[in-house]
Amino acid sequence: MNAASGPTLVVVSGMSGSGKSIALHTLEDLGYYCVDNLPAELLPEFVRRLRASERAPERVAVAIDARTLGDLAEVPALLSQVGAQGVDPRLLFLEARNEVLLRRYADTRRRHPLSHLGLSLADAIALEWQALRPLRQIADILIDTSELNVHQMRRRILAEFGVSSAGLALLFESFAYRHGVPADADFVFDARVLPNPHWDARLRPLSGRDPEVREYLDGQPEVEQYVAQVQAFLDTWLPRLSSDTRSYVTVAFGCTGGRHRSAYLAERLARHFRACGWPEVATHHRELD
Template identity: 40%
Template sequence: MQQLVLLTGLSGAGKTVVLRSLEDMEYYCVDNLPVDMLPQFVKHILGEPGFYPKVAVGVDIRSTENSITRLPPLIDSIREEQLNFKVIFLNADQQVLFNRFSETRRRHPLSTHEQKYSLTEAIKLEIQLMQPIKNKSDLLIDTSKLSVHHLRQQVWKLMSQKNDKVSIILRSFAFKRGVPFDSDFVFDARCLPNPYWQKELRHFTGRDSEIEAFFEKESMVAEYYRDLCGFCKTWIPRFEANDRSYITIAIGCTGGQHRSVYLIEQLHMYLSKHGIQSLVAHRELDDS
């Protein structure tokens, strides 16, 4: 049966992060769909089940106050369709939301020139307007105390369907900030050449082509990567055989910017080629 996720919640609670996580899980994602277009969109994806096996739609207060009040009855009508339908609502404390908007200097969707609400007033009004939708949610996620990578990991765990393949969480990190406490396997990349010591490469990360080019010239890095792939090839099937739904593989280096990031990205591509779902989380990059 087709899967449809309606992602909604309070502005600043992390909807963009969750949508990107669902996209990594092979959901077809649409953000900021006007509420009034939702019935037509559902009809469209039902007509193309092979093309839209998993879909996530982001709807929020940007759809205007009037249209958002029409969402609860639409949710009820969608539940009558032949869909595996879930409503995810992202919530956060008022003070946390206030701090997030203040730190990023973003304008709240209700703080427009026409409405002229203060940030505090806009947050309180949105909480009030979104309450009926929150009451209809299947899954409520409070992001008040979650970092970006922890939010992504939580979504991954909650939404992964039990099947015959294990899902992998791949995380890069800096040893100077400590080893992630929930890792199943930890690999140390500090023995590898460090591009940080080349000034012209220092400001790049392991996701940049300049760093990729640097590592592709190093035979030691290629050998390390081959061993990582060999480890996954040998041991991931053992976890699948034991009904494990997911495992976390963490790779660390000194600063969590170059070596660990590069290896995680390369390992992600390797797993994808072999049909193994993996979620990438770069702790130091995501938290910066």
């Protein structure tokens, strides 16, 4: 962080299920130092410490939402304290219609952050709207994601905080077959034929993003053969789609739980295409994000 001009600080907030994780991951791809679920009361001290550090990042994004400890009604005052330090924070608020949020939770079968209160999903969403009202009222950027897919959400964030590429955008997604195939997938590859780290007690609680799981799968001959064949297919045919009218392509990998093999493959193929110079490559792990 430049002490003279101050850093770029984006506070990401909004409804659970509205795409906050996608926004935070996109900002991370843009070079932001990202912190998820920071207790709101720690924000001024967090910024002060970053500014005092010699190796502080120039751009920072912090997620503050219904999971955050403390009173969200105090956030406007906390942002004023941040502003007094010479930092001008921008608050990004994501939302979606209630019926859309209900459908997204039904599709992913994830628990709402407020479900621990013993509320129904509809009541938890209503309570979250009430808790987040003070943040929505002061939002600098308000995005309704009800009609947006993952690619469109990402492009909106790029349009607000970065430069969106004109070329074909690639999204590598992981999913669990037991929760259904992603509706917007252009290519779907089944990873259930590969060795499953789930049966290793040491690896079971981890995911395909963890180095231990990557090391295990990297050492499996079947995995190397699978990756080589899928990579060759995509290397051949994805460039030909660039001349089409489409602006993005989703490549999905599925396995039983959507945690190990599929996440590993999505991350590995994304690294490959970034190294090949594709201008916009993202990952999304439906069962993890």
